[in-house]
Amino acid sequence: AQSVTQPDIHITVSEGASLELRCNYSYGATPYLFWYVQSPGQGLQLLLKYFSGDTLVQGIKGFEAEFKRSQSSFNLRKPSVHWSDAAEYFCAVVSPQAYKLSFGAGTTVTVRA
Protein backbone atom coordinates (compact mmCIF):
# COMPACT_ATOMS: atom_id res chain seq x y z
CA ALA A 1 0.00 0.00 0.00
CA GLN A 2 1.17 3.50 -0.70
CA SER A 3 2.13 5.84 2.11
CA VAL A 4 3.73 9.22 2.63
CA THR A 5 5.91 10.43 5.48
CA GLN A 6 6.61 14.04 6.30
CA PRO A 7 9.32 13.91 8.99
CA ASP A 8 8.98 17.52 10.12
CA ILE A 9 5.83 18.44 12.02
CA HIS A 10 6.70 22.10 12.40
CA ILE A 11 9.31 24.37 10.80
CA THR A 12 10.03 27.98 11.66
CA VAL A 13 11.84 30.09 9.10
CA SER A 14 12.74 33.77 8.85
CA GLU A 15 11.19 35.86 6.13
CA GLY A 16 13.53 35.93 3.15
CA ALA A 17 15.27 32.70 4.12
CA SER A 18 15.08 29.50 2.12
CA LEU A 19 12.67 26.71 2.94
CA GLU A 20 12.82 22.97 2.36
CA LEU A 21 10.09 20.55 3.37
CA ARG A 22 10.81 16.85 3.30
CA CYS A 23 8.59 14.13 1.90
CA ASN A 24 9.26 10.41 1.61
CA TYR A 25 6.90 8.04 -0.12
CA SER A 26 6.38 4.33 -0.28
CA TYR A 27 4.90 3.03 -3.49
CA GLY A 28 5.64 0.01 -5.65
CA ALA A 29 5.36 1.56 -9.08
CA THR A 30 6.13 4.98 -10.50
CA PRO A 31 4.44 7.38 -8.13
CA TYR A 32 2.28 10.32 -9.00
CA LEU A 33 3.18 12.95 -6.39
CA PHE A 34 1.67 16.21 -5.24
CA TRP A 35 2.27 19.05 -2.84
CA TYR A 36 -0.74 20.91 -1.46
CA VAL A 37 -0.86 23.99 0.75
CA GLN A 38 -3.55 24.86 3.27
CA SER A 39 -3.57 28.40 4.60
CA PRO A 40 -5.26 28.97 7.97
CA GLY A 41 -8.99 28.40 7.67
CA GLN A 42 -8.75 27.62 3.98
CA GLY A 43 -9.11 24.61 1.73
CA LEU A 44 -6.37 22.79 -0.12
CA GLN A 45 -4.54 24.36 -3.02
CA LEU A 46 -2.33 22.40 -5.38
CA LEU A 47 1.23 23.76 -5.47
CA LEU A 48 2.76 21.33 -7.93
CA LYS A 49 2.69 17.77 -9.19
CA TYR A 50 5.03 15.17 -10.60
CA PHE A 51 3.94 12.42 -12.96
CA SER A 52 7.01 11.74 -15.09
CA GLY A 53 9.82 13.44 -17.02
CA ASP A 54 11.99 16.18 -15.58
CA THR A 55 12.56 15.42 -11.92
CA LEU A 56 12.63 19.10 -10.94
CA VAL A 57 9.14 20.52 -11.17
CA GLN A 58 8.07 24.11 -10.83
CA GLY A 59 4.87 25.13 -9.13
CA ILE A 60 2.93 28.19 -8.16
CA LYS A 61 4.01 30.85 -5.68
CA GLY A 62 7.71 30.27 -6.45
CA PHE A 63 7.82 26.70 -5.14
CA GLU A 64 9.67 23.82 -6.72
CA ALA A 65 10.11 20.16 -5.85
CA GLU A 66 12.62 17.51 -6.80
CA PHE A 67 11.76 13.86 -7.31
CA LYS A 68 14.54 11.46 -6.32
CA ARG A 69 13.63 7.87 -7.01
CA SER A 70 16.76 6.49 -5.30
CA GLN A 71 15.78 8.20 -2.06
CA SER A 72 12.00 7.82 -2.46
CA SER A 73 11.75 11.53 -1.82
CA PHE A 74 9.87 14.50 -3.21
CA ASN A 75 11.11 17.52 -1.25
CA LEU A 76 9.57 20.95 -1.63
CA ARG A 77 11.72 24.09 -1.75
CA LYS A 78 11.40 27.82 -1.96
CA PRO A 79 14.45 30.10 -2.23
CA SER A 80 13.00 33.06 -0.32
CA VAL A 81 10.02 32.76 1.98
CA HIS A 82 7.35 35.44 2.32
CA TRP A 83 5.16 35.94 5.38
CA SER A 84 2.18 34.73 3.32
CA ASP A 85 3.82 31.31 3.01
CA ALA A 86 2.89 30.55 6.60
CA ALA A 87 0.59 27.56 6.20
CA GLU A 88 0.36 23.81 6.46
CA TYR A 89 1.88 21.80 3.64
CA PHE A 90 0.88 18.32 2.61
CA CYS A 91 2.67 15.84 0.41
CA ALA A 92 0.50 13.21 -1.29
CA VAL A 93 0.79 10.21 -3.59
CA VAL A 94 -2.02 8.91 -5.78
CA SER A 95 -2.83 5.40 -6.76
CA PRO A 96 -3.58 5.34 -10.50
CA GLN A 97 -5.81 2.31 -10.08
CA ALA A 98 -7.97 3.62 -7.28
CA TYR A 99 -7.68 7.36 -7.76
CA LYS A 100 -6.92 7.50 -4.07
CA LEU A 101 -4.76 10.23 -2.58
CA SER A 102 -2.67 9.23 0.41
CA PHE A 103 -1.48 12.23 2.39
CA GLY A 104 1.36 12.79 4.77
CA ALA A 105 0.58 14.18 8.21
CA GLY A 106 1.55 17.67 7.11
CA THR A 107 4.23 20.21 8.01
CA THR A 108 3.26 23.52 9.57
CA VAL A 109 5.43 26.43 8.48
CA THR A 110 5.75 29.51 10.65
CA VAL A 111 7.41 32.59 9.17
CA ARG A 112 9.01 35.05 11.57
CA ALA A 113 9.76 38.64 10.67
Next chain:
Amino acid sequence: EAQVTQNPRYLITVTGKKLTVTCSQNMNHEYMSWYRQDPGLGLRQIYYSMNVEVTDKGDVPEGYKVSRKEKRNFPLILESPSPNQTSLYFCASTGQGAYEQYFGPGTRLTVT
Protein backbone atom coordinates in the same frame (compact mmCIF):
# COMPACT_ATOMS: atom_id res chain seq x y z
CA GLU B 1 -16.18 28.77 -12.75
CA ALA B 2 -15.01 25.19 -12.22
CA GLN B 3 -15.50 24.29 -8.59
CA VAL B 4 -16.46 21.84 -5.91
CA THR B 5 -19.00 23.12 -3.42
CA GLN B 6 -19.87 21.77 0.00
CA ASN B 7 -22.71 22.59 2.36
CA PRO B 8 -22.88 23.44 5.12
CA ARG B 9 -19.46 24.96 5.80
CA TYR B 10 -19.91 24.73 9.54
CA LEU B 11 -22.15 22.41 11.53
CA ILE B 12 -22.58 21.78 15.23
CA THR B 13 -24.81 18.87 16.13
CA VAL B 14 -25.51 16.41 18.91
CA THR B 15 -24.70 12.74 19.19
CA GLY B 16 -27.09 10.53 17.27
CA LYS B 17 -28.79 13.17 15.15
CA LYS B 18 -28.56 12.15 11.50
CA LEU B 19 -26.94 14.65 9.17
CA THR B 20 -25.94 15.00 5.55
CA VAL B 21 -23.11 17.05 4.08
CA THR B 22 -23.64 17.79 0.42
CA CYS B 23 -20.96 17.93 -2.25
CA SER B 24 -21.41 19.05 -5.82
CA GLN B 25 -19.00 19.56 -8.74
CA ASN B 26 -19.60 21.29 -12.06
CA MET B 27 -16.70 19.78 -14.02
CA ASN B 28 -18.42 16.59 -15.15
CA HIS B 29 -15.85 14.56 -13.22
CA GLU B 30 -16.31 10.82 -12.91
CA TYR B 31 -14.41 10.39 -9.69
CA MET B 32 -15.40 11.90 -6.33
CA SER B 33 -14.11 11.32 -2.84
CA TRP B 34 -14.55 12.31 0.79
CA TYR B 35 -11.68 12.94 3.19
CA ARG B 36 -11.48 13.88 6.83
CA GLN B 37 -8.66 15.97 8.25
CA ASP B 38 -7.49 15.57 11.82
CA PRO B 39 -4.46 17.20 13.49
CA GLY B 40 -1.33 15.13 13.11
CA LEU B 41 -3.01 12.65 10.78
CA GLY B 42 -3.29 14.63 7.56
CA LEU B 43 -6.23 13.77 5.33
CA ARG B 44 -7.66 10.29 5.23
CA GLN B 45 -10.04 8.96 2.63
CA ILE B 46 -13.50 7.98 3.87
CA TYR B 47 -15.28 6.85 0.68
CA TYR B 48 -14.83 7.29 -3.02
CA SER B 49 -16.93 6.88 -6.14
CA MET B 50 -15.69 6.00 -9.60
CA ASN B 51 -18.97 6.94 -11.25
CA VAL B 52 -22.73 6.99 -10.77
CA GLU B 53 -23.89 4.13 -8.55
CA VAL B 54 -20.27 2.98 -8.02
CA THR B 55 -18.88 3.63 -4.54
CA ASP B 56 -16.26 1.99 -2.35
CA LYS B 57 -14.69 2.31 1.08
CA GLY B 58 -11.58 4.28 1.74
CA ASP B 59 -9.37 4.04 4.80
CA VAL B 60 -11.82 5.20 7.47
CA PRO B 61 -15.40 4.38 6.36
CA GLU B 62 -16.88 3.36 9.72
CA GLY B 63 -19.85 5.49 10.72
CA TYR B 64 -20.33 7.02 7.27
CA LYS B 65 -22.48 6.36 4.23
CA VAL B 66 -22.42 7.83 0.75
CA SER B 67 -24.51 7.70 -2.38
CA ARG B 68 -23.91 8.66 -6.00
CA LYS B 69 -27.22 8.94 -7.81
CA GLU B 70 -26.10 11.77 -10.06
CA LYS B 71 -22.70 12.42 -11.52
CA ARG B 72 -22.36 15.89 -10.02
CA ASN B 73 -23.42 15.07 -6.43
CA PHE B 74 -21.80 12.94 -3.75
CA PRO B 75 -23.38 13.47 -0.32
CA LEU B 76 -21.80 12.21 2.90
CA ILE B 77 -24.27 10.82 5.43
CA LEU B 78 -23.71 10.33 9.13
CA GLU B 79 -26.59 8.20 10.34
CA SER B 80 -25.72 8.48 14.04
CA PRO B 81 -22.88 10.95 14.56
CA SER B 82 -20.53 10.51 17.50
CA PRO B 83 -18.00 12.92 19.04
CA ASN B 84 -15.10 11.08 17.37
CA GLN B 85 -16.49 12.24 14.03
CA THR B 86 -15.75 15.83 14.95
CA SER B 87 -13.42 16.81 12.15
CA LEU B 88 -12.84 18.89 9.03
CA TYR B 89 -14.29 17.20 5.95
CA PHE B 90 -13.27 17.71 2.35
CA CYS B 91 -14.93 16.58 -0.84
CA ALA B 92 -12.79 16.20 -3.97
CA SER B 93 -13.27 15.32 -7.61
CA THR B 94 -11.16 14.39 -10.62
CA GLY B 95 -11.77 13.43 -14.21
CA GLN B 96 -11.26 10.09 -15.92
CA GLY B 97 -7.57 9.58 -16.67
CA ALA B 98 -6.53 12.59 -14.61
CA TYR B 99 -5.02 12.43 -11.14
CA GLU B 100 -5.15 16.00 -9.92
CA GLN B 101 -7.99 16.29 -7.45
CA TYR B 102 -10.00 19.45 -6.96
CA PHE B 103 -11.05 20.08 -3.39
CA GLY B 104 -14.08 21.77 -1.94
CA PRO B 105 -13.73 24.45 0.75
CA GLY B 106 -14.29 22.05 3.63
CA THR B 107 -17.00 21.45 6.24
CA ARG B 108 -16.12 21.79 9.88
CA LEU B 109 -18.28 19.41 11.88
CA THR B 110 -18.56 19.39 15.66
CA VAL B 111 -20.50 16.61 17.38
CA THR B 112 -21.26 17.16 21.07
